[in-house]
Structure formats: structure tokens, C-alpha cells
Amino acid sequence: xxxxxxxxxxxxxxxxxxxxxxxxxxxxxxxxxxxxxxxxxxxxxxxxxxxxxxxxxxxxxxxxxxxxxxxxxxxxxxxxxxxxxxxxxxxxxxxxxxxxxxxxxxxxxxxxxxxxxxxxxxxxxxxxxxxxxxxxxxxxxxxxxxxxxxxxxxxxxxxxxxxxxxxxxxxxxxxxxxxxxxxxxxxxxxxxxxxxxxxxxxxxxxxxxxxxxxxxxxxxxxxxxxxxxxxxxxxxxxxxxxxxxxxxxxxxxxxxxxxxxxxxxxxxxxxxxxxxxxxxxxxxxxxxxxxxxxxxxxxxxxxxxxxxxxxxxxxxxxxxxxxxxxxxxxxxxxxxxxxxxxxxxxxxxxxxxxxxxxxxxxxxxxxxxxxxxxxxxxxxxxxxxx
Numbered sequence: 001x002x003x004x005x006x007x008x009x010x011x012x013x014x015x016x017x018x019x020x021x022x023x024x025x026x027x028x029x030x031x032x033x034x035x036x037x038x039x040x041x042x043x044x045x046x047x048x049x050x051x052x053x054x055x056x057x058x059x060x061x062x063x064x065x066x067x068x069x070x071x072x073x074x075x076x077x078x079x080x081x082x083x084x085x086x087x088x089x090x091x092x093x094x095x096x097x098x099x100x101x102x103x104x105x106x107x108x109x110x111x112x113x114x115x116x117x118x119x120x121x122x123x124x125x126x127x128x129x130x131x132x133x134x135x136x137x138x139x140x141x142x143x144x145x146x147x148x149x150x151x152x153x154x155x156x157x158x159x160x161x162x163x164x165x166x167x168x169x170x171x172x173x174x175x176x177x178x179x180x181x182x183x184x185x186x187x188x189x190x191x192x193x194x195x196x197x198x199x200x201x202x203x204x205x206x207x208x209x210x211x212x213x214x215x216x217x218x219x220x221x222x223x224x225x226x227x228x229x230x231x232x233x234x235x236x237x238x239x240x241x242x243x244x245x246x247x248x249x250x251x252x253x254x255x256x257x258x259x260x261x262x263x264x265x266x267x268x269x270x271x272x273x274x275x276x277x278x279x280x281x282x283x284x285x286x287x288x289x290x291x292x293x294x295x296x297x298x299x300x301x302x303x304x305x306x307x308x309x310x311x312x313x314x315x316x317x318x319x320x321x322x323x324x325x326x327x328x329x330x331x332x333x334x335x336x337x338x339x340x341x342x343x344x345x346x347x348x349x350x351x352x353x354x355x356x357x358x359x360x361x362x363x364x365x366x367x368x369x370x371x372x373x374x375x376x377x378x379x380x381x382x383x384x385x386x
Contacts, residue, residue, distance in 0.1 A: 007344060011199045011351070014038055018195050019176040019185050022120035022168040024081030025103040025220040028052075030120070030168070031077040031191070035198065035217060042202050051230040056215040058204045058358075070212035071362045072241035073201070073354055074228070074307055075194045076221030079187035080104020080329050082117055082151065082169030096157060097131070100169055102149045104222035105304075108135060109335050111149055116172035119155065121164060127172055128155040148223075171330050173339040181258060181343050188340035189325055190221065193246040196323075196347060200354035213358045214238055218307065225310040232314040242276055242362045243311045243318045246350065248342055250303025251324035257342060260295025261349035264320035269305040270312060275364035276319035282367055283356050294349055303328060317364065321350055 007015070017038070021030040035054055039046035045057045054077070060070075082100040100119075102111060115130040132152040155163065173186040185191070197215045204213050216237065219227030231237055247264070249255075255262045263280050266272050277298075284296040301322060308320040323346040332338025 006348060008199075010202065011195070014198055015192075015195045016176055018191050018198075019187065021191075022081075022170055023078050023187065023191070024083055024168045024170070025078045025223045025226075027081075027083055027166065027168045028077040028219050031194070031217075035077075035194070038198065043205050044201060049231060049234055049236040051227060051234060051236075052219050053227050053231045053236055054215075054217040055236065056198075056201055056217075058201065058209070058213040060210055060212045070214060070238055070241050071358055072214045072216055072238060072243045073197045073246055073358075074216040074218065074243055074311070075197045075246045076190045076218045076227065076307060077194055078104075078220055078222050079170070079189055079191065080106050080222050081171075081187075082119070082153075084119060084163060084165055084167040084169065085150065086165060087163070088152070096155050096163075098128070098153050098155055098163065100151050100153055102151060104329065106329050107331060108149075110331055110337055111135070111151075115151075115337060117151075117153055117169045118172045119163060119167045119169040121167045126155050126157045126163065128153040128169070171337055173330070177339070178344070181345055182341055183344055183347070184339040184341045186330070186339055188342050189248045189329065190246075192248050192323060192342055192347060196350045196354060197246050199351045200358060203351075203355045204358045207355070207359050209359055211361060212238070214241065216243075221307055225307050228307045228310045229314070232311065232316070237311065237316060241316060242364060243308070243316045244276075244280065244354070244357065245306050245308035245311065245318060245320040246354065247306045247320065247322040248325040248340070249301040249306065249322040250328040251326055252299070252301065252303060255297060255299040255301060255324045257324045257326060258345055259297055259324065260346055261297075261353045262301065262322045262324060262346075263296060263298045263353075264306070264308070264322050265298060265300045266302075267304060267306045267309055267320070268302045270309045271300070272308055272312060272319050273317045273364065275368050276317050278367040278371070279364045280319045280321065280353070280357065282370075283360065284353055287352060287356055291352070294352055295345070296349060296353065321353055323347060323350055
């Protein structure tokens, strides 16, 4: 049985800190600040590319990049949320009306008046209620950049308290709550994936593999993989890397919470590199033999399209690992908003799998060679019967 007591204290600390950080597409700075400060304490090099994506590097024991394959564990730092555009409408003694854009993929039936939102500005927090929701429609005279739904929100804040343009708003659910094995949060996707990558990188520093390992934490995934695509264009993703996309993915039959790490064969759009997927699967199978607490499955996760598809379309060899997610994008049952949920056993399993991958040479052709040798043996044994 897994629960919060089974998580290493250092992992639990960074999990809490990241989940408490407000985030929305293009507005991930609070998460970035935590990651950069954390990395410096782990002895990891942290840097940002020209588009603001964050990279953490283990350069290998030689202390420099090598020109062979390396692992690149990728996750995204944003979650669907609100971004305050302007103060608008009448101000009262205890409230003010603001207009905020909603960025990210949530079905229209969830974006309605009455939804409760919390905005963040540094250490300040203010709650609000959606009074009206507006969906963008082609040809209605909107400004060119207005391609997202937008809300009129009443903030419960003193009239003389200014709330700045760009303040991030999220659904008003707890940042982190644990009951038994289950972790619920306003934003598991993909902050839990980011934390799994960070926890694996902490172990990389301890294991000190000879080869390079990079963590790539991207921006604005929820509006079309914008950070990942920009990273590919800018050369941020190390050439020759084997990219492993780490996500929380909508739970499905065969991949339900508590079943362990999921080796993701593909998403709603593409299947991923067969040799990389075979390498990840072989690593998971070996782990299961060594560690009776480790569980995993191999699944085609069709609940959405993930960054692995973007990297693959841009020419990288990719695989993917995920945790099953309940209430994807806060879309709960019966059309009601709800916290997202993942299972801590699955989180631990993903960290173990990424750590095991990082400790081995990034050579997907090895799985092809093993399979070819096995087929050679089969043919040699049965050729006379043909």
C-alpha cells in the first residue's frame, strides 16, 4: 500500500512546492522560480532557452556534452487557467469586476457563470466568482489576439487593492491534498509530471551516469505545445537525444490509478518510436523482476495528444511515460469542475522508471538487436522443419 509516508521527504518537499505554485499557459514564472532554486541546491545546472523553457543538465562524468545519444526527460509547467486582462466595470466596497482570458482545453459546458477562481500576485491571493463567460466566435469583431474564452469575474478584494494585468487565476481547489494513496490538486497536469522528472534528476546526481541526462520543462503546452515547438526550432532539445515525454494522461481501461507507471505507446494522434518504447518497456520489465513494489503497464493512451507527438514530428526519437489522471483538466463527472487526481504509487513508479532509464546507456538499437537475435534463434531451431 502506498501513501504519503512512502514518498521520500525530499520528493515530498518539491512536490508540495511545485503544486503550490500558480501557473497558466505563458505564465509559468512561479514554477520556474521554484525549479531554478531547487536545482541549485541539487548541484544541477539550470538554464533557460530564449523562449523561457527550463533545462536541467547532468553533463556526464566527463563534465561536458558528448556527441552521442543522451536522455531528455520532458514535461510541461503549465495547466489550463485564467490570465487577468483588465479591471472592468463597477467597483464596490468589497469587490471589483475584472476581465480574464481562459487559456487551455476545457469543454464549454464547464466554463459557466458561478465557477470559483483564485488569483495570485506574488504572496497575495484573492478569490473570485465568474459572473459571465464568453466564448470566442469567428467574425464577431474581436481583437485579432482574442482567440480564447474570456470571463467577467467579481473579485472579493478591497476597492483600493490593485490587481495587475497578467495575474494568474486557477480553479479554487486545494493545491495539494492526500488521502491514502490518492493525491488531489487543482493542477496535477503536468506539474506532477514535472516533479517526477525533478525527482529522477535528483537521483541522477547521486548515481552519476557516464552519459548526459537533460530535463526539459516547457511552457504553454496546453495551447498547442508552443514551448516544445519553440524549443525544437531553437535547438534547445539536444541533438541526438532520446526524448521521453512525461505526462499525466486521462485514465482509461487498462490504465487506471494505482496500476503503476504507464509506458505510453502513443497518444490520440501518433504512435511513438518502436525501439525507444521497447527500451522503456524492457527497463520497466526488469524493474518489476527486481522490485516487487514496482508495477507498470504498456498502453496506447488516447485521451489526448501530448508533447511526444510534437517532438516526433520535428524529427526526434521519442517515447513516453505517464501517470493515469482522473478529472482531466478539472473536468469532473456530471459537468462539474473538480480537482485532478493521481495515485502516489503511480508517481513513485514513474520516478523509479525514469531513474532506471537515466542509469543506462541511451541506446534504443540494443532492444532491436536483442529481438533480432531471438528471431535468429527461432529460425535456426525450426528451419529444418520448413
